[in-house]
Amino acid sequence: MIISxxxxxxxAAAYARTQSGVFSDDVASAVDDTAGSGSGTSFxxxxxxxxxxxxxxxxxxxxxxxxxxxxxxxLTDIVTSISQAQIVLQTASTVRDKVIQSYQDVxxxxx
Numbered sequence: 507m508i509i510s511x512x513x514x515x516x517x518a519a520a521y522a523r524t525q526s527g528v529f530s531d532d533v534a535s536a537v538d539d540t541a542g543s544g545s546g547t548s549f550x551x552x553x554x555x556x557x558x559x560x561x562x563x564x565x566x567x568x569x570x571x572x573x574x575x576x577x578x579x580x581l582t583d584i585v586t587s588i589s590q591a592q593i594v595l596q597t598a599s600t601v602r603d604k605v606i607q608s609y610q611d612v613x614x615x616x617x
Contacts, residue, residue, distance in 0.1 A: 557598075559594075560594045560595075560598055563587075563590055563591055563594050564591055564594070566587060567587045567588055567590070567591040570583060570584050570587045570588075571584060571587070571588065
Protein backbone atom coordinates (compact mmCIF):
# COMPACT_ATOMS: atom_id res chain seq x y z
CA MET A 507 0.00 0.00 0.00
CA ILE A 508 1.52 3.30 -1.10
CA ILE A 509 0.48 6.43 0.74
CA SER A 510 0.68 9.68 -1.19
CA UNK A 511 2.62 12.66 0.06
CA UNK A 512 -0.67 14.57 0.39
CA UNK A 513 -1.84 11.98 2.93
CA UNK A 514 1.45 12.31 4.79
CA UNK A 515 1.09 16.09 4.92
CA UNK A 516 -2.50 15.83 6.13
CA UNK A 517 -1.49 13.36 8.84
CA ALA A 518 1.40 15.58 9.93
CA ALA A 519 -0.89 18.60 10.10
CA ALA A 520 -3.42 16.64 12.15
CA TYR A 521 -0.68 15.50 14.52
CA ALA A 522 0.53 19.09 14.93
CA ARG A 523 -3.02 20.23 15.77
CA THR A 524 -3.24 17.45 18.34
CA GLN A 525 0.02 18.45 19.99
CA SER A 526 -1.03 22.08 20.29
CA GLY A 527 -4.31 21.31 22.08
CA VAL A 528 -3.63 18.66 24.73
CA PHE A 529 -6.37 19.80 27.12
CA SER A 530 -9.88 20.48 26.00
CA ASP A 531 -11.29 23.89 26.85
CA ASP A 532 -13.62 22.41 29.47
CA VAL A 533 -10.85 20.68 31.40
CA ALA A 534 -8.51 23.67 31.14
CA SER A 535 -11.19 26.04 32.44
CA ALA A 536 -12.04 23.65 35.29
CA VAL A 537 -8.39 23.53 36.32
CA ASP A 538 -8.13 27.33 36.09
CA ASP A 539 -11.25 27.72 38.25
CA THR A 540 -9.82 25.34 40.86
CA ALA A 541 -6.53 27.20 41.04
CA GLY A 542 -8.24 30.58 41.08
CA SER A 543 -10.47 32.46 43.44
CA GLY A 544 -12.55 29.60 44.77
CA SER A 545 -15.75 30.63 43.01
CA GLY A 546 -15.38 27.83 40.44
CA THR A 547 -15.51 24.10 40.67
CA SER A 548 -13.84 22.04 43.36
CA PHE A 549 -10.74 19.97 42.76
CA UNK A 550 -12.82 16.79 42.90
CA UNK A 551 -15.21 18.08 40.25
CA UNK A 552 -12.32 19.13 38.01
CA UNK A 553 -10.70 15.72 38.42
CA UNK A 554 -14.00 13.98 37.71
CA UNK A 555 -14.48 16.10 34.59
CA UNK A 556 -10.98 15.23 33.37
CA UNK A 557 -11.56 11.51 33.95
CA UNK A 558 -14.90 11.59 32.14
CA UNK A 559 -13.22 13.40 29.23
CA UNK A 560 -10.49 10.75 29.09
CA UNK A 561 -13.05 7.95 29.06
CA UNK A 562 -15.06 9.66 26.33
CA UNK A 563 -11.89 10.24 24.30
CA UNK A 564 -10.99 6.57 24.60
CA UNK A 565 -14.44 5.47 23.46
CA UNK A 566 -14.34 7.78 20.45
CA UNK A 567 -10.86 6.53 19.56
CA UNK A 568 -11.96 2.90 19.73
CA UNK A 569 -14.94 3.63 17.49
CA UNK A 570 -12.79 5.43 14.92
CA UNK A 571 -10.15 2.68 14.98
CA UNK A 572 -12.82 0.02 14.46
CA UNK A 573 -14.26 2.00 11.55
CA UNK A 574 -10.76 2.27 10.07
CA UNK A 575 -10.26 -1.48 10.32
CA UNK A 576 -13.50 -1.96 8.42
CA UNK A 577 -12.25 0.30 5.63
CA UNK A 578 -14.39 3.25 6.64
CA UNK A 579 -13.46 6.58 8.12
CA UNK A 580 -10.86 9.19 7.38
CA LEU A 581 -7.23 8.26 7.98
CA THR A 582 -6.41 11.73 9.30
CA ASP A 583 -9.23 11.57 11.86
CA ILE A 584 -8.11 8.13 12.99
CA VAL A 585 -4.47 9.19 13.43
CA THR A 586 -5.51 12.37 15.25
CA SER A 587 -7.82 10.46 17.56
CA ILE A 588 -5.15 7.87 18.39
CA SER A 589 -2.60 10.61 19.09
CA GLN A 590 -5.02 12.37 21.43
CA ALA A 591 -5.75 9.12 23.25
CA GLN A 592 -2.02 8.50 23.66
CA ILE A 593 -1.51 11.96 25.17
CA VAL A 594 -4.48 11.50 27.51
CA LEU A 595 -3.13 8.15 28.68
CA GLN A 596 0.35 9.59 29.27
CA THR A 597 -1.13 12.50 31.22
CA ALA A 598 -3.28 10.18 33.35
CA SER A 599 -0.27 7.98 34.09
CA THR A 600 1.81 10.98 35.11
CA VAL A 601 -0.92 12.31 37.40
CA ARG A 602 -1.37 8.87 38.96
CA ASP A 603 2.38 8.60 39.61
CA LYS A 604 2.44 12.05 41.23
CA VAL A 605 -0.54 11.20 43.45
CA ILE A 606 1.12 7.96 44.59
CA GLN A 607 4.41 9.76 45.22
CA SER A 608 2.61 12.45 47.25
CA TYR A 609 0.77 9.82 49.29
CA GLN A 610 4.04 8.03 50.03
CA ASP A 611 5.66 11.32 51.08
CA VAL A 612 2.79 12.05 53.46
CA UNK A 613 3.01 8.55 54.94
CA UNK A 614 6.75 9.02 55.62
CA UNK A 615 6.18 12.22 57.59
CA UNK A 616 6.71 12.06 61.31
CA UNK A 617 3.96 13.42 63.48
